[in-house]
Amino acid sequence: YEGYQAYLNNIIISGNTRTNEHIARRELYTLPGDLFSKNKILRSIRQLGVIGHFDPEKINPNVVPDPTNGTVDLLYKLEERANDQFEISGGWGAGMLVGSIGVHFNNFAMRNFFNLKDWRPYPSGDGQSLSVRAQSNGRLYQSYNISFMEPWLGGKNPNSFSISLYRSLMTNGRKKSDSNFQSMLTNGASIGLGKRLEWPDDFFSISGEINYQRYKLNDFTYYHFLFSDGTSNMLTFSTKLIRYSTGPNLIYPTNGSTFTISLQATPPYSLISGKNMVGLTDREKYKWIEFHKWIFKADYFHPITSNDKLVINARFAFGYLGHYNKDIGPSPFENFYLGGSGMTGYSLYGREIIALRGYTDGSVTPTDPESGSPTGNVYSKITLELRYPVSLNQQATIYGLAFLEAGKAWYQIKQYNPFRMNRAAGIGVRANLPMFGLLGVDWGYGFDQVDDPIAFPDANKGQFSFTIGQQF
Secondary structure (H helix, E strand, O other): OHHHOOEEEEEEEEOOOOOOHHHHHOOOOOOOOOEOOHHHHHHHHHHHHHOOOEOHHHOOOEEEEEOOOOEEEEEEEOOEOOOOEEEEEEEEEOOEEEEEEEEEEEEEOHHHOOOHHHOOOOOEOOOEEEEEEEEEOOOOEEEEEEEEEEOOOOOOOOEEEEEEEEEEEEEOOOOOOOOOOOEEEEEEEEEEEEEEOOOOOOOEEEEEEEEEEEEEEEOOOOOOOOOOOEEEEEEEEEEEEEEEOOEOOOOOOOEEEEEEEEEEEOOOHHHHHOOOOOOOOHHHHOOEOOOEEEEEEEEEEEEOOOOOOOEEEEEEEEEEEEOOOOOOOOOOOOOEEEOEOOOOOOOOOOOEEEOEOOOOOOOOOOEOOOOOOEOEOEEEEEEEEEEEEEEEEOOEEEEEEEEEEEEEEEOOHHHOOOOOOEEEEEEEEEEEEOOOEEEEEEEEEEOOOOOOOOOOOOOOEEEEEEEEOOOO
16 A cells, blocks of 8 residues: 555544543554555554553454545454453561552543442543552551552643552551550652653653652661661652563563663752761761662563564663762662562562572672671673463463573672673563463572572572562
């Protein structure tokens, strides 16, 4: 049709039994009056696949030519897929077992929230995301968070809006009326905006977020924090630049790449105030927490066979947590915790937990020379996976994989050496179940001994690990 310069006439969408038509139509690159373009059709197929509401394996537009007027009609016949998730899980962290329960609605319609007739079982169809999650260990620890995201703020342009609220309480297990009651209460909120760019190309997007957290401690000595009584505040500004072209199936991508560079930073309070930090207590040093954190990630998919089933996936990640004032030193917050499955039940300082198969949890993370706690301020990780699908059915997407992996965390940037990382190899399987998301199990063999074999005996060699969700 391109040779005859045919123009598009009618763009027809069918099969969207749950998702409102405008949610699918706004993702299309094929518009009435445009010249017929195979590339734009392929791009539209990808966009319909990655928003997650339709089965990407069933998106196959029908082209209906009308030679009398030199136009063609396009029929996008879609099939809805279940993409909401229900979570029940448990994990070990901070010396305790923590249970989690949550729901994630990926096709929410907030405008119908107060319209009871649209609750089937919840108001849906507008492509918004709503997550509610709770964690608890009974009286010792409780955490609650809720988040909402609108991918097309205002409905006319792909500008996203997100907001989240969270609250956690950790105690010594005593009742509040008890005179020996100890607690640490954390409240926080974040708000973010994002925009899909047109330059360098329309696979790029940029986003920004403001986040505030407040820690309030009441004679809290049950678990070691920076201090036991008082308040600590953390205000961060984050920005992220992404080029995302993987697809068309979110669960089993067969081509494309993702590149991400991000910066999260607090204001340099100590430099602004000019106050001498030498000899100050931790309560004074960390009244306002300060740091800057840089992350770069690259993710690449390429099909090896002609049917696009056997796929190679290469990934690289680098992170650095820096500080403004040498008298304060590295921040105890937002550092890297490397090794194991990448899952844990609880993190007091909001550290970033990174999987490294073939090793036990945290075993590839250095310790702070003063506090002795696991503290990675720099990390790097390289992964190479070979994947093959057992089933691409939307009810149960299952694929097997074999991997080579290497990674390590360091305490200082001057120690960084990408040629001296802990290596591993192994096999695994992933299964995506509509209500529970992506579940996985891996067996990895770690080839290299960890830096502290006394603290982490049997940290390498053969290790099983379990995962929930996509991991980098």
